[in-house]
Amino acid sequence: xxxxxxxxxxxxxxxxxxxxxxxxxxxxxxxxxxxxxxxxxxxxxxxxxxxxxxxxxxxxxxxxxxxxxxxxxxxxxxxxxxxxxxxxxxxxxxxxxxxxxxxxxxxxxxxxxxxxxxxxxxxxxxxxxxxxxxxxxxxxxxxxxxxxxxxxxxxxxxxxxxxxxxxxxxxxxxxxxxxxxxxxxxxxxxxxxxxxxxxxxxxxxxxxxxxxxxxxxxxxxxxxxxxxxxxxx
Amino acid sequence: xxxxxxxxxxxxxxxxxxxxxxxxxxxxxxxxxxxxxxxxxxxxxxxxxxxxxxxxxxxxxxxxxxxxxxxxxxxxxxxxxxxxxxxxxxxxxxxxxxxxxxxxxxxxxxxxxxxxxxxxxxxxxxxxxxxxxxxxxxxxxxxxxxxxxxxxxxxxxxxxxxxxxxxxxxxxxxxxxxxxxxxxxxxxxxxxxxxxxxxxxxxxxxxxxxxxxxxxxxxxxxxxxxxxxxxxx
DNA sequence: TAGTGGTCTAGACCACGGT
DNA sequence: CCGTGGTCTAGACCACTAG
Numbered sequence: 001x002x003x004x005x006x007x008x009x010x011x012x013x014x015x016x017x018x019x020x021x022x023x024x025x026x027x028x029x030x031x032x033x034x035x036x037x038x039x040x041x042x043x044x045x046x047x048x049x050x051x052x053x054x055x056x057x058x059x060x061x062x063x064x065x066x067x068x069x070x071x072x073x074x075x076x077x078x079x080x081x082x083x084x085x086x087x088x089x090x091x092x093x094x095x096x097x098x099x100x101x102x103x104x105x106x107x108x109x110x111x112x113x114x115x116x117x118x119x120x121x122x123x124x125x126x127x128x129x130x131x132x133x134x135x136x137x138x139x140x141x142x143x144x145x146x147x148x149x150x151x152x153x154x155x156x157x158x159x160x161x162x163x164x165x166x167x168x169x170x171x172x173x174x175x176x177x178x179x180x181x182x183x184x185x186x187x188x189x190x191x192x193x194x195x196x197x198x199x200x201x202x203x204x205x206x207x208x209x210x211x212x213x214x215x216x217x218x219x220x221x222x223x224x225x226x227x228x229x230x231x232x233x
Numbered sequence: 234x235x236x237x238x239x240x241x242x243x244x245x246x247x248x249x250x251x252x253x254x255x256x257x258x259x260x261x262x263x264x265x266x267x268x269x270x271x272x273x274x275x276x277x278x279x280x281x282x283x284x285x286x287x288x289x290x291x292x293x294x295x296x297x298x299x300x301x302x303x304x305x306x307x308x309x310x311x312x313x314x315x316x317x318x319x320x321x322x323x324x325x326x327x328x329x330x331x332x333x334x335x336x337x338x339x340x341x342x343x344x345x346x347x348x349x350x351x352x353x354x355x356x357x358x359x360x361x362x363x364x365x366x367x368x369x370x371x372x373x374x375x376x377x378x379x380x381x382x383x384x385x386x387x388x389x390x391x392x393x394x395x396x397x398x399x400x401x402x403x404x405x406x407x408x409x410x411x412x413x414x415x416x417x418x419x420x421x422x423x424x425x426x427x428x429x430x431x432x433x434x435x436x437x438x439x440x441x442x443x444x445x446x447x448x449x450x451x452x453x454x455x456x457x458x459x460x461x462x463x464x465x466x
Numbered sequence: 467t468a469g470t471g472g473t474c475t476a477g478a479c480c481a482c483g484g485t
Numbered sequence: 486c487c488g489t490g491g492t493c494t495a496g497a498c499c500a501c502t503a504g
Contacts, residue, residue, distance in 0.1 A: 009492060035470060046494050048281075051471085059292075067471050068501035179412045179430045197412045197430030242473060268489060279475050284490085301482035301489050 002043050010045050014053040022062050022073050032070045033063070100126040103154045104135075108142065115142040117149045122189050124221075132189050136218040144213070162213070170213055175203025180219060190221040198222065235276050243278050244285040251286065255295050255306050256400055265303045266296070294402065333359040336387045337368075341375065348375040350382045355422050357454075365422050369451040377401070377446070395446070403446055408436025413452060423454040431455065 002013045021027050033039075036054065040047045054071055057063040064074040106119040118139045124132035138158065140148060145166050153161075159170060180200040182192055190198075198219050205214040235246045254260050266272075269287065273280045287304055290296040297307040339352040351372045357365035371391065373381060378399050386394075395401050413433040415425055423431075431452050438447040 011492080037470080046496090047471095048495090049493060052492085054471095065471065066502085068469080068503080070470060177410060177432060179432055199410060199412055199432075244473080270488080270490095279477090280490095281476090282474060285473085287490095298490065299483085300491070301484080303489060 002045065010043075011049050011052040011056070014039070014043060014045070014050065015056050018053065018057060019060075019062060022057075027073045029073050031073050033073065035070055098126045099157075100124050100130050100132075101154045103152075106149070106153075108149055116140060117142055117145070119153060121153065131223075133221045133224050134218050135186055135189055136216060139215045140213065170205045170207065173203055173205050175201050177201050186219055190223070192222065196222055199224075235278065243276075244282050244289070247272070247276060247278070247283065247286040248289050251290060252293075252295060252400075255290075260306045262306050264306050266306065268303055294404070331359045333357050333363050333365075334387050336385075339382070339386075341382055349373060350375055350378070352386060354386065364456075366454045366457050367451050368419055368422055369449060372448045373446065377444075401440060401444075401446060403438045404440050406436055406438050408434050410434050419452055423456070425455065429455055432457075 002010055004010065006013075018027075018033065021033075027033055034042065036047050036050045039050045043050070054063060054065070058065055058071075061074055064072050066072065100123065102122045104120045104122055106117070109116050109118055116139050118137065120135070120137045122132050123134050123136065124130060142148060145162065148161075148166075151161055151165075162170070178200050179197040182190075182196060182198055186192070186198060198221075200217065200219050202217040203215070204212055205216060207213055235243055237243065239246075251260075251266065254266075260266055267275070269280050269283045272283045276283070287296060287298070291298055291304075294307055297305050299305065333356065335355045337353045337355055339350070342349050342351055349372050351370065353368070353370045355365050356367050356369065357363060375381060378395065378401075381394075381399075384394055384398075392403060395403070411433050412430040415423075415429060415431055419425070419431060431454075433450065433452045435450040436448070437445055438449065440446055
């Protein structure tokens with residue numbers, strides 16, 4: 001139900017309810033949601049308010065209106081800023097896949113008096129077999145993340161740990177994209193036959209305040225579609 | 234004035250009037266437009282209808298609302314997240330370089346009854362010699378941009394033309410990044426010695442509303458650092 | 467024909483910003 | 486304080502879709 005005296009606008013409350021029902025799977029893809037009149041009756045608010053809630057969800061791409069028919073749960077387009085930056089695990093889980101991660105190397109190292117945790121992981125997803133998709137190296141400053149090296153990142157999501165244990169949120173990345181010839185390791189990991197070039201992304205992950213959270217380098221399997229959505233501000 | 238009995242919704246009519254006043258310069262950047270109450274009185278329609286018109290213009294990035302103050306004409310920011318997407322010419326000029334562009338092929342083609350203008354350009358900068366940096370192909374729908382094929386894009390900036398002649402502003406890109414073996418053409422253009430792989434970016438340029446403005450494909454010279462800055466959602 | 471979303475009216479009260 | 490945009494109500498008529 002809605003809180004009519006609260007500070008949160010009614011259309012926002014309704015919007016969140018419908019959004020959660022979509023994301024939780026209560027309304028399935030391409031399913032019809034209740035009509036504006038029904039919702040207006042059900043929640044005891046006017047149709048205008050219902051429309052405002054639905055309009056926002058349409059703008060967000062969660063719903064689609066069809067005149068004379070109703071409002072449908074829209075097909076979920078795959079949206080993410082970049083493969084693997086800012087949350088590989090979360091991204092795959094949202095797609096309903098089972099993420100797989102294997103720590104190949106890790107160490108604590110000192111550069112200029114500062115301690116860093118360096119970790120190389122092969123990552124991918126597990127279906128019948130494990131399918132590896134990226135080889136990535138992360139370097140994180142230990143003064144920002146004390147005891148980070150005590151987590152097992154073949155089991156834990158790096159970004160979830162940063163959020164939940166350290167309260168630090170990655171905000172943006174600055175990277176350079178290039179091509180790289182495959183090596184023995186990558187050929188083995190990705191089961192490559194040809195001597196193809198691979199896509200490589202190197203750069204820095206920053207917090208909202210511009211704090212350097214992580215330096216990383218990711219080499220992508222030829223099977224990965226490196227998709228990218230970005231605004232031109 | 235508005236046509237109250239016409240087929241075009243009142244909020245669309247008002248929206249177009251205000252849009253034209255902004256683009257024609259009657260309202261200047263950062264200027265306050267008349268308040269919702271004033272517009273409602275002036276055009277003899279309710280405030281809701283005025284709000285709908287203004288909301289759409291806010292969504293299009295032409296206006297900005299400020300609670301308690303009013304609605305302002307928004308500054309048209311120009312920033313570039315990516316090499317070449319959304320304005321190669323402007324980007325290079327800002328760097329103090331002289332852009333160079335050469336149209337290699339262009340044609341008008343029909344796909345599914347719709348007409349498109351297709352253009353392949355080699356682009357780069359001119360110092361002592363011309364240095365080519367990218368080979369790119371653009372496909373634009375001619376119903377959105379009538380007579381676009383009559384411009385000479387070795388001299389004119391494509392994106393400036395879209396903005397100034399057609400009033401359409403690119404907002405974001407959705408692309409796939411991949412690697413591609415060099416061809417005869419690219420080896421010649423970029424004066425490559427080795428048989429390296431090149432970086433290729435293919436995708437769509439969209440307006441704020443999600444309108445598809447352009448399909449493009451860009452192949453980068455090995456001398457280009459493909460830098461990328463993007464926010465995580 | 468019944469139900470849906472699309473548009474529009476004529477009000478109301480509120481929170482915010484500047485005087 | 487007044488004017489601004491933000492939210493909300495309670496209606497109305499229309500155009501579209503489907504049985």
